[in-house]
Amino acid sequence: MIPQSVLSVLLALPLLSSAHFALDFPPPRSSDDENQASFPCGGYGQTQNRTLVSPTSIPVAMNLGHTENLVQILLAIGNDVGSSFNYEILPTIHEFGPGDFCLAAVPVPADLNITDGTNATLQVITNAHSGGGLYNCADIQFSSTAAESPSSCKNGTGISATPLSGSAYTFANQSTGHHDDSGSGSGSSSATATATASESANSASSSSSASASATSASDNSNGAAMLSLGWGLLGAVVLGAVAVL
Template sequence: MKLQLPILSLAALAPLAPLAAAHFQLKYPTSQGGSEEEMVNFPCGGGTQSSNRTQVSISAGSFPVALSMGHSQTAVEVLLALGSDPGSNYNIVLHQTFEIQGLGAFCLPHVVFDESILGTNITDGMNATVQVQSNGDPTGGLYACADIQFSSTAKYSEPSSCSNNTGVRAVSFSGDAAKRNANESTAAGEAQSSSSSSSSSSTSSGSKTATSTAGAATETVVWGMLGAAVLGGMALV
């Protein structure tokens, strides 16, 4: 007797194809774009500056960052650069390096910012760029950016992309693992091997200054806020 195995149709496999191909995708704030191949390039993974910036409420003091994860284990960090054309100056840490476990949709509903974190007075119309970076595959980093504008009239709102796929959870790193830039980290929070490629060393140096900016204070505030999101469906350990 032959065992008949189920045959999956191309239609059934189609939704899985983009997820399997992607390292990660920045869904919100609106990404600058760029290609899968260019994600290894610091800053912004080949993205180009947008003239249509996502409006971020100053009074809310936080904004969501929504991602789609293509690897089952990933080290992730959220950085910020002020100005309309910041170049490689991503020297503000909005969220220290942590781990995302699982595939598909993941959202940080409240990435906190204030004057103590940004190091300057936040004014209406101030431009900035958010950079989400992760550990590379297998070494170096992967990068995606979104252009934002701080607004005194905008209200906080969560986009439809701010959700968490079944089984996706955030795991907080501590000590050196949290302070280490994601592009210098393994998915589990260890330091990458010194045998990294030349491209990974250049990208690491590009964001290294961010480690010493608002790091410890940001981790305490952001994970405090994020802990409340457990009730909203995020498992945090």
């Protein structure tokens, strides 16, 4: 007979091992996080289940299982994108606090000239605390008239985030030095984030180091806050999106 103390530990193991992150909106290709460390999309292929989103900005809602997270969002345009996530629409941020985390309007670069009916795939990356990254993908279609929105876009109490600046900038799957009180983790990623987003990353890094001033915004209804460290126009827009939740 298994002692009660040992049984309690065993029962807790699945909870710890599954404490990766869930993409709530846009709906992901799969909610199963067993292979979430597999690049590019947690081991799940292209689907025909596309969420309609605005061609100017995309709400992204997730639930994070770690107490510290690096978060980065990439975009691939096309009907069957494979691993070609060429556009970085959210440069890596450092997020603090587990639970609900929502960005109400992640901007889509205007110079992509996206038109209604264009198919694409969103890739959300967080860092795996035992190495590599964790990946979720959502297949989307751009629509200026019928864009969908999450049923809930909220941030848990005490959630905060700050952009990475200057030489500290990295892809979300390239750092493993962040503390995790949950004790959970995942296996190493089978590949690093696609290098084709490096040009955008370098641009974001330059923007973030351009100013030493810092401003903050907070949401009185849910305690969410984001710190803007001279992150340029993109940072200001995302900051505003968090502030109004």
